Amino acid sequence: MTKSHSPRIAVVIPAYKVRSQILNVIAEIGDIVSSIYVVDDCCPDDSGALVRAxxxxxxxxxxxxxxxLGVGGAVMAGYQAAIKDGMDIAVKIDGDGQMDPxxxxxFIEPILAGEADYTKGNRFFNLDSLDQMPRGRLLGNAALSFMSKLSSGYWDLFDPTNGYTAIHCEVARHLPMKKISPRYFFESDMLFRLNTLRAVVVDIPMDAK
Known part of the structure; x- marks a missing residue:
């Protein structure tokens, strides 16, 4: 981070059918965060209206x-808002309470230290915590990990479908936001796009939930 001011950290939360959890998620976000963007993805439960009220x-x-627009489209909308408001780092977490704030x-420490442009969660670091994950999902994630390594070029990364991420806003600014897969393959496509930018990506150990 080359800027002299204190880093401005944003959190982007895609909101779709998370009415019962979203307020608790926001309440657990610490003071290190400057702005929180709740992106109501045309939620039928009006999650955004609940937050406003x-x-x-x-x-x-x-x-x-x-x-x-799907999770990818919602995250890109949050990134654009963070960039417009002069944020330095944008952290993406889900609104369903499964990602501990x-x-x-x-997630932001390696970016602040200049060691990463993008960080993402890795639930495979602590093998004991994987007991909470269904076996079928484990096998599917392992297969997706291998396919993602082939397509993205990041051979040392694991858990490519993990949606807990952080990105330097200067890197986000150069993403082809309209071309990134908006739905099921969003996280893997992000890695592919980041590799084309020669971005440094680092895994962050976290417990499976």
């Missing part, structure tokens, strides 16, 4: 998409 955190900005510091 009941969340008093001044860091929160609700972005309502006119049509459902306490990990945010671990």
């Amino acid at each position: 009941e969340c008093l955190d001044p860091r929160v900005h609700v972005i309502r998409l006119p049509k459902n 306490r990990y945010i510091v671990s």
